[in-house]
Amino acid sequence: MRLLERDHPLAVVRDRAARAAEEGGRLVLLAGEAGIGKTVLLRALAEELPREQVLWGMCDALSTPRPLGPLRDVANALGPAVRALLADGAPPHELFAAVLEALRARPRVLVIEDLHWADEATADLVRYLGRRISSLPLLLVLSYRDGPAADHPLVPVVGDLVSLPDTRRVQLAPLSRGAVETLCAGSGLDAAEVHRRTAGNPFFVSQIVAQPESRLPASVREAVLARAAVLDPDHRRHLELLSCTPEPVGGALLAALGVPPGTAEALVGTGLVDRHGDGLAFRHEIARSAVLDAAPGPARDRHAAMIAALEATGGEASVLAHHAAAAGDVPRVLRHAPVAAAEAARSGAHREAVELYRLALGATVEDDRATRAGLLEALGTELYLTDRLAESIDVLTRAVALRRELGDAVAVGALHRIISDYAWYHGDGAAAAEHDRAAREILAGADDLREWGFALANHAYLAAHRGDGPGAARSGEDAQRIAAELADPALHGTAAIGLSIARLLGGDVAARADLLDASATGIRARLDELATAPVSNLAHLDVEQGRFAEADAVLAEALALSERLDVQICTMWQRGVRARLRLLQGRWAEAEEDARAVLDRGEMPLGRLWPRLVLGVLAARRSAPRENPDLDVGWRIATGLDAPGVLAAAVAALAEQSWLLRRPDTRLAEPVVARLLAPPFSGRREALAPVRRWSARLVAAGLPPLPPLPDGPDEPGATDGPADGAWPGRERARPYEHALARWDTGTAGDLLAALPVLDELGAAAVAARFRARLRELGVHGIPRGPAPATRANPQGLTTRQLDVLGLLAEGLSNADIAARLVISPKTADHHVSAVLAKLGVRSRGEAAAAAHRMGVRA
Known part of the structure; x- marks a missing residue:
């Protein structure tokens, strides 16, 4: 089929390839609907380049994708080091580093098709390469179907990649009516009707133009099936057999399936199948799906034939598991699914490992307790690694029961210890302590x-x-x-x-x-x-x-270490801690960016602790909203942990909000606060110093005080290090706390000196209290602070939030903002909420009005 109306996108990709070879790597995201011509465009580019320069990998439409399937497709071209690491199941960071090194050797074009079907490890690989693309002589082209659902795993991947400076997104549009007329010329077809039926989809048009003598089909499916109908029954049976696997079928597998050379030629003649090396591959997933859906008889028979041939030719475990499940072959599911799951886990494809372990579990019989226990233990680990802690704990609890029935005391004790660890990450200190106790009771008397x-x-x-x-x-x-x-x-x-x-x-x-x-x-x-x-x-x-x-x-x-090793709980915790650090340092915009990034990354409660507290404190200081959901969630997480240092920070945050709102907070009278303040604990002096200050401020404001705070060290001989304020450079390191210390002195000079610091930080609600206090003291000529209408960055909005505010001014919905900025809808919701809070407004309309006053535009 002729390549029409693709000159511009082809020129863009061609230019990026040239720049990648000469100036440093480039990344192209090629988006469009199914059948829009992404593959045709990329093949046209590949034909212009030396064959050895182009690497081509595919993501497959398997029920559970092959771990690192595209990398396996190109591994031979990347050299023995990559092949060996891939075969040995090396950790992802080692394998990815070897891929990076192999790609440094000479200019290349690496195409990864159908990224919307990518496994988790492949998604991690393209992120890894994308962040390092400028150091490589590489054009990385990723094609995918646009418009995925908001919760599709592809959304955050594209969001990450599109923000990279060396990335260009290319969107393929349907063919115009004129292009369809050109393709239909001489066929006798009504080009206008063809354009109407196909909406300009090139693949659909190609199927219609290839059979002009047939009635105009109503759908792509009809067009495909009309082309398959010309085959004799034996050839069609082989076409239907091949349709049950989305992967190219190599020559050895064709032979094992009993597909003779003459049949292969006949299938290529339909235009639905192309030569692929020494084998065959469907030209498009649309064609394969249409043939598969229309094939008569039970699908399990085709999958059974396919799995037998794959076993004979050494097929990959994940592909074997897929066909075994589709064939309803329980013994083969049990044989291949656990192997495939373990391979997926080693590759870093933890989501796929979860599905494969679930598949294996579904095939086990209830009385095979040892097998079920082993699968549950492996599944529990993978659920933890995919940020599904509640499920993980539930699965491992079921494994405990099975191990107990089997009389395996060591395994029971070890599982209690693991669950204790996961419960802590889940923010459940009581459960963590209970499982810790159970583990020690069992293992103290076990022979391990x-x-x-x-x-x-x-x-x-x-x-x-x-x-x-x-x-x-x-x-x-x-x-x-x-x-x-x-x-x-x-x-x-x-x-x-x-x-x-x-x-x-x-x-x-x-x-x-x-x-x-x-x-x-x-x-x-x-x-x-x-x-x-x-x-x-x-x-x-x-x-x-x-x-x-x-x-x-x-x-x-x-x-850097946690990102390289892909340990999500530690990455979340570390970035949350950095948000806390930036808050204390007075770098509030950076604190908010870190906190938002963590909340977008995962659901693990321990990882979300500091981000929620940071965002809650920022909201209180900036606008003192009467409802503060971030602080509420942070409080719930902190009180779920048995960690007095963390709880003390949450108590201080609630006390600060109470002081700003001038209203009591009943949570400060809860028993958990009294328990925090009563007994000694290690690190008490430093942890309780902020609580002491806020307690004094509450009393001075006429609000209910906190329970009495203890004096003295934790226990005889204990030392807590310097008291708060005694660390070198504390005033310079903590500008907000230093400004609040001037409130405590109460003098007009100190209050006036604190105002520029508070205004610079964007602590509008706190600054308002200082100004009110100054007025009470009879001070005149109090600085008004920066006016919203004249500030370039009002209320400390981040660059991203200014973008969001400009789009709010255009009247865009959160979903539209997400699409425009290529971020997830959840991230857009977070940013809109933050903008409203910083501006101190209650509605999107008020935010838009503020944007117009300030001259903020999209």
Whole structure:
């Protein structure tokens, strides 16, 4: 079929290929509906280039996609290092680094088709390459169907990639009526009617023009089936057999399926199938689906034939599992699905691993408890890695019951320890403690010293966060003694986390080095969570104990590590901690950006703790809204954890909001607050310092005070480090707290001196209180602060929020804003809410009016 009305998009892609070879890599996102001609356009480009320069990978429409399917398609061309790592199931970060190195060798064009069917690992790969594209002589072209649902996994991937500076998005449009007339010339077809029926879809037009003697079909399906109808029954049967797999069918598989050369020629003659190497492939997924849906007889028979041929020719486990499920072949599902799931997990395709483990579980019989327990344990891990903690805990609880029936005490104890860990991430401190207790009770008497050591290490971690320094020290040291006896560096590093947290909370800054050593152990041992968890905790404690320079350095390294290893819980936690750090440093726009990014990334409650508290505090300081959902959610998460340091920060946030609103907050009288303030705990002095200040301010404002705060150190001999305010450079490091300290002195001079700081921060609600206080003191000529109509960036709006405000002024809905900015609808909702809060307005109309006053346009 002729390539019409594609000169401009082809020129764009051709230009990007030339620039990639000469100036550094480029990325093209090629979007359009099914049949719009994405593949035809890319083939036209490929024909202009040396064959060895073009790499072509496909994402398949399998029920569960092949992990890294496109990479497997091009692995041979990338060299032996990539092939070996792929075959060995190497961790994604090692495999991706090898791919990157292979692509540096010479200019290439890497096409990945049908990204809307990509597995999770492939999505991670294109993100990885996209972020590094400028360092490669590579044109990376990703084709996909546009208009996916808001919750489609492709949406955040495209959102990430389209924002990269070297990315160009190309949208293919339907053919015009004139182009359809050109294609229909000499066929006797009514071009206007063809254009009306096809809406200018090139694939549909091509099917109609190829059979002008037939009646005009009503759909693509009819056009495809009319072309298949010319085949004799035997050839058509083979076409229908091939339609049950979306992948190209190689020569060996054709032979195993009994497709003779003459039949292959006849199938190519229909125009529905093309030659693909020594095999065949459907020209388009539309054609394959049409043939598949119309094929007579039970589909399971075709899938059964396909799986037998695949087994004979060494097919991939994920493809075998797909056909076994479609054939209803339970033994083969049990044979292939767990293998495919494990391969998917190793590749980083954790969503696909979940589906494959579920498929295997569905094929097991109820009385095969050992098999079911093993599959449930593997599924629980993958659910955790895909941010489905509640499901993960439920699945692992079912595994506990099966292991208990099997009399496997060690497995039961180990599962309780794992569930304890996941419950903590889920924000359920009580459940974490209960499972921790159960694990230690069982494993203390079991004959497995290593599992007992890990149970002690977990207890040390939880005890440290509860502020039980002595308990954490005892368990952590016992675990490390076991690690020494077993010569187990992984256990030693894991135990060091809780032990070091307890030491840091007790004032022993030398424990920082132990956390860094534990992370290094994890990196050497390829234990991703051990590599990232120590630095996650270190960054948090550096922030809370005022070591801001050290926190910045640790966070930079930790985030790079967690992103590289794709440990989502640690990435979320670290970026949330950075949001907290930026809040304390007075870098509020950056704090908000980090917080929003975390909330868009996942649902894990522990990871969302700091972002919610940060956003809630910012809202209170900027506009003091009467409803503050972010602070409400942050409070719920904080009270679910048994972590006094975190709870103290949430109490301080509620007290600050109460002071700003001049109204009591009944939550501050709840028993959880009294329990926080009554007993000693490690790190108490630093944690409670902000609570003490806000308690005093509440009393001064005539509001109900907090319960009495204790005095003195946690226990005899304990030290908490310097009292709040004694850290070097605290005033410079914490501008907002320094400004609030001037409120406490109450002098007119101090209040006036604080106003520029508050105005610069965008703390409009707080500044309003200062100005009201000054008026009460009889001060005249109080600076009014920056006027919204004359400020370039009112209320501290981020660059993205200014974009959103401009689109609000145009009257766009949240969905339209999301589409215009290529962000998820959830992200658009967050940004709109933030804009309304910062501007102190209650409706989109008021925001639009404010935008017009300020001269903000889209």
